[in-house]
Amino acid sequence: MRAARTILESEPLPLADRPLPPAHPFDYDSVLEDGDTLHEECGVFGVVGVADAANFVALGLHALQHRGQEAGGIVTHDDELGFNSARRFGYVRDNFTSSAVMETLPGPIGIGHVRYSTAGSKGPTQIRDVQPFFGEFSMGGAAIAHNGNITNADALRRELIERGSIFQSSSDSECIIHLMARSLQRDIPARMEDALRRVEGAFSVVAMTRTKLIGVRDPLGVRPLVLGKLGDGWVLSSETCALDIIGADYVREVEPGEMVVITSDGGVESVRPFRPQPSRFCIFEHVYFSRPDSIIGGRSVYETRRQIGVELAREAPVEADLVCPVPDSGTPAAIGYAHESGIPYGMGIIRNQYVGRTFIEPTEQIRNMGVRLKLNVNRALIRGKRVILVDDSVVRGTTSRKIKEMILDAGAAEVHFRIASPPTAWPCFYGVDTPKREKLLAATMSEEEMRQHLGVDSLRFVSLDGLYRAVGEAKGRNTSCPQYCDACFSGEYPVEPADMIEKGFRLKAAE
Numbered sequence: 001m002r003a004a005r006t007i008l009e010s011e012p013l014p015l016a017d018r019p020l021p022p023a024h025p026f027d028y029d030s031v032l033e034d035g036d037t038l039h040e041e042c043g044v045f046g047v048v049g050v051a052d053a054a055n056f057v058a059l060g061l062h063a064l065q066h067r068g069q070e071a072g073g074i075v076t077h078d079d080e081l082g083f084n085s086a087r088r089f090g091y092v093r094d095n096f097t098s099s100a101v102m103e104t105l106p107g108p109i110g111i112g113h114v115r116y117s118t119a120g121s122k123g124p125t126q127i128r129d130v131q132p133f134f135g136e137f138s139m140g141g142a143a144i145a146h147n148g149n150i151t152n153a154d155a156l157r158r159e160l161i162e163r164g165s166i167f168q169s170s171s172d173s174e175c176i177i178h179l180m181a182r183s184l185q186r187d188i189p190a191r192m193e194d195a196l197r198r199v200e201g202a203f204s205v206v207a208m209t210r211t212k213l214i215g216v217r218d219p220l221g222v223r224p225l226v227l228g229k230l231g232d233g234w235v236l237s238s239e240t241c242a243l244d245i246i247g248a249d250y251v252r253e254v255e256p257g258e259m260v261v262i263t264s265d266g267g268v269e270s271v272r273p274f275r276p277q278p279s280r281f282c283i284f285e286h287v288y289f290s291r292p293d294s295i296i297g298g299r300s301v302y303e304t305r306r307q308i309g310v311e312l313a314r315e316a317p318v319e320a321d322l323v324c325p326v327p328d329s330g331t332p333a334a335i336g337y338a339h340e341s342g343i344p345y346g347m348g349i350i351r352n353q354y355v356g357r358t359f360i361e362p363t364e365q366i367r368n369m370g371v372r373l374k375l376n377v378n379r380a381l382i383r384g385k386r387v388i389l390v391d392d393s394v395v396r397g398t399t400s401r402k403i404k405e406m407i408l409d410a411g412a413a414e415v416h417f418r419i420a421s422p423p424t425a426w427p428c429f430y431g432v433d434t435p436k437r438e439k440l441l442a443a444t445m446s447e448e449e450m451r452q453h454l455g456v457d458s459l460r461f462v463s464l465d466g467l468y469r470a471v472g473e474a475k476g477r478n479t480s481c482p483q484y485c486d487a488c489f490s491g492e493y494p495v496e497p498a499d500m501i502e503k504g505f506r507l508k509a510a511e
């Protein structure tokens with residue numbers, strides 16, 4: 001007989017007592033200038049067919065921490081104890097390492113989620129917005145974890161509430177559970193198919209029942225999801241770096257529009273619930289979001305970023321003495337730029353690994369120290385040199401200005417910015433937190449105006465075609481049918497952001 005389900009949750013701490021996670025190593029400016037960097041909103045991970053699945057899920061989430069640092073959660077199922085869940089604010093390492101927590105998560109199947117908020121609660125996140133979400137259906141329970149953003153969530157939520165659904169969270173992902181509850185299908189995978197056919201936007205979903213691990217990507221495959229093998233068990237993960245940490249073998253990507261259903265006896269079924277469409281993977285995963293040690297589409301992310309630097313050096317050469325990365329995300333592109341240009345590479349900026357948000361929160365005076373808390377100039381290297389600074393992107397430009405000032409204060413003769421992505425002129429509606437369009441520097445200024453605003457000797461961005469070449473498209477971007485989602489650069493949204501249009505957002509064609 002199936003035991004009663006027990007759901008164990010952490011209660012939300014009062015706001016003042018909540019431990020704020022330290023900045024992620026790649027995320028130096030999140031502690032400096034709110035809204036001056038793009039944030040991936042989530043990472044998902046799941047495993048089936050192994051003893052103590054929760055331990056593997058925790059390790060996988062730890063490897064995916066760069067995709068979301070605000071909160072994380074794990075759900076497992078055990079034949080004796082049923083479904084168990086723990087959801088917490090903060091880093092995985094601070095929450096899912098103690099035996100007191102991990103012993104509450106027994107069983108051979110589990111899924112997990114790390115979260116960076118915005119699609120859910122506006123303002124401070126509530127524990128009810130932290131995934132995985134759980135639903136109890138007539139045929140058994142199911143938990144889901146979602147990476148991406150549902151672009152018709154407002155309309156779906158209105159419809160579902162009118163028809164009697166009671167939402168627990170403010171997250172768009174909860175719509176999937178309610179749509180599943182309304183489906184008349186007889187098993188959970190079929191109910192998921194029904195639900196996801198109503199959903200628009202970007203979704204990589206990892207879900208579980210008592211005996212099945214399920215992974216689904218939206219028809220365009222905007223967000224990543226890979227399949228791995230761990231002994232007799234199977235793994236689903238946002239990125240391959242999380243397979244490496246648990247010693248799992250990479251098998252393949254879950255394909256755009258594919259649902260894989262993995263049973264606890266090791267069977268894998270592939271289903272195609274959606275109308276086939278050309279894929280539009282997020283090109284920014286290559287530039288910034290994914291870890292450099294991950295593999296995407298058979299390509300090393302590190303190598304792609306290095307190649308972006310090569311393209312930048314070809315497109316935007318400049319006479320200089322030194323190529324410096326803005327650490328850490330600009331590093332591979334700077335290495336590529338230096339290699340291609342023949343200009344020496346050097347670590348002109350050194351990052352302090354140990355500055356956390358908690359340290360800079362207390363006073364305005366400390367906050368105003370800004371970038372110097374996190375990054376320091378290697379004066380001996382910089383002094384008197386014409387410096388090329390390579391960064392991954394320019395969002396609002398506030399951090400770039402401060403870095404430029406530091407470099408000039410250290411005695412640089414010239415500062416040239418080279419950016420390893422095209423100008424970010426449009427917001428993302430597919431699971432990446434971007435400022436409103438009017439806050440994006442490139443939305444309101446030409447390249448020359450941006451150069452003047454940043455106060456640098458030259459500013460150049462890699463072209464869209466150059467970026468496409470760097471990700472392996474030798475002929476560049478196919479303008480009639482782009483191979484990737486590049487909406488934040490081009491303004492061409494592969495899925496119309498219905499909710500945002502209703503709220504007044506104007507598409508490029510309407511401008």
Ligand code: SF4
Nearest residue numbers: 282284428485487488
């Ligand atoms: S809009 Fe930009 S960040 Fe968002 S999915 Fe498309 S390429 Fe990625």
